[in-house]
Amino acid sequence: MIVYEVFVRSFRDLNGDGIGDLRGILDSLDYLEDLGADVLWLTPIFPSPSYHGYDVTDYFNVNPLYGSLDYFKEFMENVHERGFKLILDLPLNHTSSLHRWFLERPEYYIWADDKTDINQRRGWDGAFVWHPSDRGYYYGLFGSCMPDLNYSNPEVVERALEIVRFWTAMGVDGFRFDAAKHIYDDHDKNIEFWRKVSYEIRSMNTDAILVAEVWDSPDVNLEYSRILGYTFNFHVFGSLKKSVIESNPWSLKSALEETQDLLVYSFNFISNHDVNRIASDIPDERRRLMAFSLLLSLPGVPVLYYGDELGLPGVYDPSFPEDVVEPFPWYETLCGVGQTRWKSVRFSKPFHGFSVEYQSAHENSFLKKVKELLSFRKENEWIEKARLEDLKIEGSKLSYRLAGKEELDFVHDFLNLTTIVNGMSLIR
Numbered sequence: 001m002i003v004y005e006v007f008v009r010s011f012r013d014l015n016g017d018g019i020g021d022l023r024g025i026l027d028s029l030d031y032l033e034d035l036g037a038d039v040l041w042l043t044p045i046f047p048s049p050s051y052h053g054y055d056v057t058d059y060f061n062v063n064p065l066y067g068s069l070d071y072f073k074e075f076m077e078n079v080h081e082r083g084f085k086l087i088l089d090l091p092l093n094h095t096s097s098l099h100r101w102f103l104e105r106p107e108y109y110i111w112a113d114d115k116t117d118i119n120q121r122r123g124w125d126g127a128f129v130w131h132p133s134d135r136g137y138y139y140g141l142f143g144s145c146m147p148d149l150n151y152s153n154p155e156v157v158e159r160a161l162e163i164v165r166f167w168t169a170m171g172v173d174g175f176r177f178d179a180a181k182h183i184y185d186d187h188d189k190n191i192e193f194w195r196k197v198s199y200e201i202r203s204m205n206t207d208a209i210l211v212a213e214v215w216d217s218p219d220v221n222l223e224y225s226r227i228l229g230y231t232f233n234f235h236v237f238g239s240l241k242k243s244v245i246e247s248n249p250w251s252l253k254s255a256l257e258e259t260q261d262l263l264v265y266s267f268n269f270i271s272n273h274d275v276n277r278i279a280s281d282i283p284d285e286r287r288r289l290m291a292f293s294l295l296l297s298l299p300g301v302p303v304l305y306y307g308d309e310l311g312l313p314g315v316y317d318p319s320f321p322e323d324v325v326e327p328f329p330w331y332e333t334l335c336g337v338g339q340t341r342w343k344s345v346r347f348s349k350p351f352h353g354f355s356v357e358y359q360s361a362h363e364n365s366f367l368k369k370v371k372e373l374l375s376f377r378k379e380n381e382w383i384e385k386a387r388l389e390d391l392k393i394e395g396s397k398l399s400y401r402l403a404g405k406e407e408l409d410f411v412h413d414f415l416n417l418t419t420i421v422n423g424m425s426l427i428r
């Protein structure tokens with residue numbers, strides 16, 4: 001599998017409103033196939049008042065800006081016919097504050113009582129988690145527009161199971177479970193919840209691809225992967241980048257050791273919609289190719305973030321996260337059929353050589369070089385489930401053997417920025 005994360009609103013627009021849509025995605029399958037992707041992860045496609053869609057107002061429908069429920073079925077059949085799989089991004093931890101449940105079913109949400117410390121802050125950045133309303137304070141880990149669901153209420157658990165049954169019955173191939181570790185404030189209860197969800201889905205589709213978004217320690221990640229099948233490997237993500245940036249293999253080596261048991265259950269990535277784009281963290285093209293070559297030389301499932309294959313820059317600002325979800329540049333002019341234009345661009349400027357149009361026409365483009373790395377991975381799909389052996393460092397070189405159906409010896413030189421596989425250079 002090679003997963004491609006599509007930020008739906010920004011990818012390809014076919015109805016001419018400047019906002020990406022499902023028809024647009026269908027229309028881009030030639031491009032994605034040519035790239036080498038075979039699994040599409042769509043950021044939330046449900047009705048939502050926000051640009052990102054993580055605050056859902058109806059879990060049983062499709063955002064009218066992206067298509068309709070009827071069209072979704074047609075879309076999915078076409079996607080399947082073309083040999084792609086489809087993963088939906090599903091935020092179950094919270095809804096939108098505009099979801100009718102929030103008005104009609106207060107018992108589905110979490111309300112402060114006399115003992116609650118309403119000044120409680122979020123662990124990682126100090127944001128407030130209790131929000132005032134005319135019905136009292138409610139809990140919303142991701143802000144006041146996104147009240148958390150109360151999973152201590154068995155009815156809410158049943159609602160979540162209904163949602164996964166609905167989409168699984170329709171034929172989607174899997175889910176990315178957003179904010180998976182936040183369902184309860186208790187690790188064991190979370191695990192129990194995801195066990196139920198996983199059981200429900202797998203009783204309908206044994207091959208479902210289920211991936212938990214859990215930004216936590218390797219042992220916690222491992223538990224989620226055991227239940228669901230996959231988790232994102234945040235450890236390899238951070239360390240891979242650090243090693244490439246610092247020309248020092250030690251950080252990646254430790255992450256690979258720490259997540260040894262997790263590797264084949266990992267979704268590996270070098271950027272996504274919550275962090276800086278890789279081109280902003282690693283502006284030098286050669287060095288960035290090194291990051292791609294590592295991503296594609298590890299056991300687990302590689303995930304590409306839309307636009308990274310073009311070298312799009314983008315710096316993640318938590319108070320303005322839109323800079324990493326800019327319109328995918330099909331054309332140098334940033335206008336034409338298919339081009340999304342829902343926001344102005346700060347990074348993916350016109351006439352900067354970022355576009356598919358430009359890079360497809362130039363032999364030495366970043367896109368072409370990334371494609372070569374991807375085709376190596378495509379030819380060696382067994383890597384996904386390979387054992388990683390003989391991991392060692394000599395000076396600036398990290399070497400290991402991948403063993404599975406075949407065997408390959410890798411030497412990644414972090415100083416000279418080369419990857420040698422069985423004596424052959426991988427990066428052009």
Ligand code: ACG
Binds near residue numbers: 142178180215238321
């Ligand atoms: C998901 C989505 C994200 C989405 C939401 C809400 C959740 O990917 O796009 O936001 O639906 C936390 C959550 C994640 C969440 C991110 C944004 N992502 O756990 O589920 O926030 C620490 C914490 C993590 C935390 C991370 C954030 O532990 O829990 O993630 O910080 O930076 C080391 C440590 C590790 C530490 C990291 C980083 O690796 O080991 O523990 O993680 O350093 O410091 C949506 C939109 C957003 C919008 C939001 C309201 O996409 O744009 O702002 O909604």
